[in-house]
Amino acid sequence: xxxxxxxxxNREAFTEAKAKGSFDGSAADxxxxxxxxxxxxxxxGRLCWEPSRGGAFFPHLFGALDFDALIWEEPPExxxxxxxxxxxxxxx
Numbered sequence: 001x002x003x004x005x006x007x008x009x010n011r012e013a014f015t016e017a018k019a020k021g022s023f024d025g026s027a028a029d030x031x032x033x034x035x036x037x038x039x040x041x042x043x044x045g046r047l048c049w050e051p052s053r054g055g056a057f058f059p060h061l062f063g064a065l066d067f068d069a070l071i072w073e074e075p076p077e078x079x080x081x082x083x084x085x086x087x088x089x090x091x092x
Contacts, residue, residue: 004071005037005059011075018073023065035061 009017009026017023029035037059076084 003039005039007035007037007065014073017065018067021067023067025064032060033062035063035065037061 007023009023013023013026023035024030025035039059079085
């Protein structure tokens with residue numbers, strides 16, 4: 001599979017990881033032994049607090065997330081409806 005994957009994290013965690021050069025995972029990632037990632041189709045559900053993922057497959061990264069792999073960084077903006085609008089990009 002050659003697909004862009006996303007890691008959702010708060011600004012503080014992002015700033016800390018970027019300064020370090022890699023992201024070793026959140027408390028939940030470290031507990032599970034891998035970094036939880038999302039495909040573009042899963043982002044909306046990842047940002048909504050729901051009890052189930054509906055059986056969807058989420059990409060997982062076993063090891064640190066190296067910031068050399070970062071294609072772009074962009075915080076989600078608020079849409080007119082008050083919900084976060086996700087910054088979605090496609091590779092050329």
